[in-house]
Amino acid sequence: MSEQRPHHLTWRHAVLLAGMAASLVAVIVRLWQVQVVDHQSYVDQAARTRDGVAATSAPRGTITDATGYPLAMSRDTWDVYLDTFLWRDRDKARDAAFKLSQILGVDAAQTFALGTAQSRGDIPLLRQIPYETGRQLVDEELWGVRLLPSAERMYPEGTLASPLVGYTGLGGEGLWGLESDYDQVLRGRSGMVMTERDPLGRPIAIAPRVERSAEIGGNIELTIDRHIQRIVEQRLDEALRENNAPSGSVLVMNPRTGALLAVASRPAPTSYDKILDHPKLSTLVRARPITDLYEPGSVIKTLTTATAIDLGLVTPTTTYIDTGRVDIPGTEYTIRNWDFQKYGQVTMIEYLQRSLNTGSVWLSSKVGARDFYRYMGAFGLGEPTHVGLSGEGEGMIRTPDNDDWYPVDLATNSYGQGLAVTPLQVLTAVSSLANNGVLMRPYVVSRIAANGEVRTFQPVRVRQAVSADTARTVFRMMYEVVEGVPTHGARVPGYHVAGKTGTTLVSIPTGYDLDTTIASFVGFIPYEDPQVGILVKIDQPSGGLNLGGQVAAPAFAKMAGDIMQYLRVPAGRTPSQVSAR
Amino acid sequence: MAAAALRRAPVTGAVPARRLLGRLPGVALAILALTIVTGTGVLQVMQASEAASAGYDIGRLEQERDRLNAEIRLLEVEVANMAHSDRVYQQATDRLGMVSPTATVRVAVGVTAPEGVPVPSRFTPAVEVVGPLQRPWWAKLLESLPPVR
Numbered sequence: 001m002s003e004q005r006p007h008h009l010t011w012r013h014a015v016l017l018a019g020m021a022a023s024l025v026a027v028i029v030r031l032w033q034v035q036v037v038d039h040q041s042y043v044d045q046a047a048r049t050r051d052g053v054a055a056t057s058a059p060r061g062t063i064t065d066a067t068g069y070p071l072a073m074s075r076d077t078w079d080v081y082l083d084t085f086l087w088r089d090r091d092k093a094r095d096a097a098f099k100l101s102q103i104l105g106v107d108a109a110q111t112f113a114l115g116t117a118q119s120r121g122d123i124p125l126l127r128q129i130p131y132e133t134g135r136q137l138v139d140e141e142l143w144g145v146r147l148l149p150s151a152e153r154m155y156p157e158g159t160l161a162s163p164l165v166g167y168t169g170l171g172g173e174g175l176w177g178l179e180s181d182y183d184q185v186l187r188g189r190s191g192m193v194m195t196e197r198d199p200l201g202r203p204i205a206i207a208p209r210v211e212r213s214a215e216i217g218g219n220i221e222l223t224i225d226r227h228i229q230r231i232v233e234q235r236l237d238e239a240l241r242e243n244n245a246p247s248g249s250v251l252v253m254n255p256r257t258g259a260l261l262a263v264a265s266r267p268a269p270t271s272y273d274k275i276l277d278h279p280k281l282s283t284l285v286r287a288r289p290i291t292d293l294y295e296p297g298s299v300i301k302t303l304t305t306a307t308a309i310d311l312g313l314v315t316p317t318t319t320y321i322d323t324g325r326v327d328i329p330g331t332e333y334t335i336r337n338w339d340f341q342k343y344g345q346v347t348m349i350e351y352l353q354r355s356l357n358t359g360s361v362w363l364s365s366k367v368g369a370r371d372f373y374r375y376m377g378a379f380g381l382g383e384p385t386h387v388g389l390s391g392e393g394e395g396m397i398r399t400p401d402n403d404d405w406y407p408v409d410l411a412t413n414s415y416g417q418g419l420a421v422t423p424l425q426v427l428t429a430v431s432s433l434a435n436n437g438v439l440m441r442p443y444v445v446s447r448i449a450a451n452g453e454v455r456t457f458q459p460v461r462v463r464q465a466v467s468a469d470t471a472r473t474v475f476r477m478m479y480e481v482v483e484g485v486p487t488h489g490a491r492v493p494g495y496h497v498a499g500k501t502g503t504t505l506v507s508i509p510t511g512y513d514l515d516t517t518i519a520s521f522v523g524f525i526p527y528e529d530p531q532v533g534i535l536v537k538i539d540q541p542s543g544g545l546n547l548g549g550q551v552a553a554p555a556f557a558k559m560a561g562d563i564m565q566y567l568r569v570p571a572g573r574t575p576s577q578v579s580a581r
Numbered sequence: 582m583a584a585a586a587l588r589r590a591p592v593t594g595a596v597p598a599r600r601l602l603g604r605l606p607g608v609a610l611a612i613l614a615l616t617i618v619t620g621t622g623v624l625q626v627m628q629a630s631e632a633a634s635a636g637y638d639i640g641r642l643e644q645e646r647d648r649l650n651a652e653i654r655l656l657e658v659e660v661a662n663m664a665h666s667d668r669v670y671q672q673a674t675d676r677l678g679m680v681s682p683t684a685t686v687r688v689a690v691g692v693t694a695p696e697g698v699p700v701p702s703r704f705t706p707a708v709e710v711v712g713p714l715q716r717p718w719w720a721k722l723l724e725s726l727p728p729v730r
Binding site (some may be wrong): 016059069073074075076131149154156157158160209226227230245493494497565 | 636645648651653654657658661662664665666667685
């Protein structure tokens with residue numbers, strides 16, 4: 001007879017139960033820790049392992065010229081990343097590195113070392129590899145090699161109009177020029193697809209998916225014509241070489257509309273190779289005709305003359321006696337003609353032809369300070385033109401309202417000294433004389449297409465600076481300045497030109513550098529129906545010639561002739577037909 | 582006793598059937614439920630399969646779309662490079678043998694054209710004067726005959 005087991009719990013049962021209870025408690029505590037305390041941590045870890053965020057490319061928009069040719073555009077490329085988490089599998093990583101070395105030409109050992117140096121996260125291997133090479137890698141489905149679409153900015157015309165068009169950094173952000181000014185328009189918004197992915201990084205189709213579609217960057221169309229821009233840059237380079245000048249600027253504008261057809265600036269980048277490492281980058285990337293101030297010199301005489309004629313004080317045949325010098329009353333200043341000559345009785349036409357400083361001083365004394373500065377303001381000097389580009393110079397003109405204004409300023413300002421303006425302001429102001437006295441707002445962007453909307457920019461009339469009769473009269477005088485002087489350097493065979501030279505000394509902190517000049521010329525062609533207004537400015541020529549008529553006017557003639565041929569403008573009519581204007 | 586047995590006999594035979602019938606709805610319900618569950622499961626699997634298939638198709642088509650868009654942009658780049666000013670100049674000079682003009686001839690179109698200058702006779706070919714052709718005798722004969730209808 002076997003011994004019957006006791007029905008009560010023995011100490012063994014108690015130990016077993018206690019052990020089980022303790023184990024249960026331990027499990028519950030661990031569950032609590034995993035599910036509650038460290039919940040977010042594990043969720044994040046799981047997400048890192050499983051969830052994938054793939055960027056969908058949004059190419060940057062295109063900048064085209066007036067003919068529709070792209071001056072800046074984007075080319076699709078790929079960025080190559082190594083998934084170090086997956087490359088913990090050394091054998092597969094070694095195979096992938098070997099394959100990468102075959103396709104990309106990278107060193108297999110270095111690639112393997114790079115991808116296995118850490119065990120978490122993606123490491124960039126190469127950026128902006130060619131699109132077809134990237135497609136080849138995508139098709140290969142290499143272990144732990146991830147490709148993200150990217151884009152490379154390219155400039156089909158090279159560095160043409162570089163200071164104006166601008167440049168982008170590696171991240172695709174605009175650094176200067178239009179690329180920077182219109183960055184928000186040009187820059188697309190990258191799309192994003194967040195989904196779970198398999199071990200090879202491919203998205204799992206049935207997994208939850210969050211998607212934001214990419215928005216392609218907007219396109220910008222300029223008023224710049226690349227052929228005119230190229231003509232201007234080539235001729236400007238020639239002029240700088242011939243005159244041994246360090247810098248220069250050229251603007252080409254349609255005087256009827258204010259549309260800028262070319263904006264040339266030197267020095268400028270000659271190559272984009274390592275451009276960001278250039279020690280004098282800031283001197284290369286300025287659109288000088290828009291940002292830099294200078295004393296325009298005798299070009300301003302056209303505006304002084306227009307002011308006097310508009311006020312009814314003189315006519316083209318009005319005369320004054322040129323004694324070669326003018327003493328400014330109440331001061332020790334004496335103003336002389338640029339050639340230190342005296343010409344006796346001269347008409348207003350002759351005064352402009354000979355560019356006599358005494359004539360400007362005489363005119364400004366008749367006009368008076370208040371009206372003179374009022375008209376200069378009407379011509380837009382001393383205020384930004386609102387061309388729509390960053391860094392535009394505002395100009396500096398002292399008026400009688402300023403404490404630091406002196407009566408001699410009126411005299412010097414009348415022939416373009418003692419004031420600072422931008423080339424763009426000067427060309428805009430003088431263009432009003434070729435446009436029946438109407439001042440137009442210059443513009444360089446004609447069309448923006450972004451986010452399904454198209455904005456077209458029309459010419460903007462700023463104000464009637466002088467009457468139409470005054471403008472025609474002064475414009476006719478500008479015609480006489482060029483065509484009335486048979487040896488004038490700005491004459492273009494087959495066409496009639498209206499224009500005015502300018503020569504100024506270079507302003508330095510202690511006054512003026514008497515050894516160097518800024519030579520400039522503003523001209524319009526053809527006179528009968530001006531298609532373009534051109535401002536040429538050559539800084540500090542040191543090739544033996546230094547006057548506007550010697551340095552800038554011949555450069556104008558060359559580029560104006562080329563532009564007329566390009567625009568297929570018929571050759572000019574006879575002078576008798578001209579006088580009917 | 583026998584009568585009672587007779588009365589009970591059909592009853593005895595009817596009981597399993599009733600029981601069977603009584604049980605049938607439960608079985609049918611179970612089968613129906615099983616069918617519904619199975620059907621739902623199959624449908625869900627089919628739906629998931631369809632979704633997966635459609636998802637892969639969408640992904641593939643999106644990749645195809647992106648690839649085509651990228652190729653369009655690459656072609657635009659190629660077009661731009663082909664139309665590059667320097668390349669056009671190089672093609673014009675190297676391949677077509679064109680040269681830059683050394684002089685420009687301008688013709689004013691606003692004036693009356695000059696009178697035509699007669700070309701000297703020595704530069705003009707002599708014109709042979711040909712007389713009327715001699716008609717053969719039979720042609721005259723045919724014309725004299727009455728017309729044939």
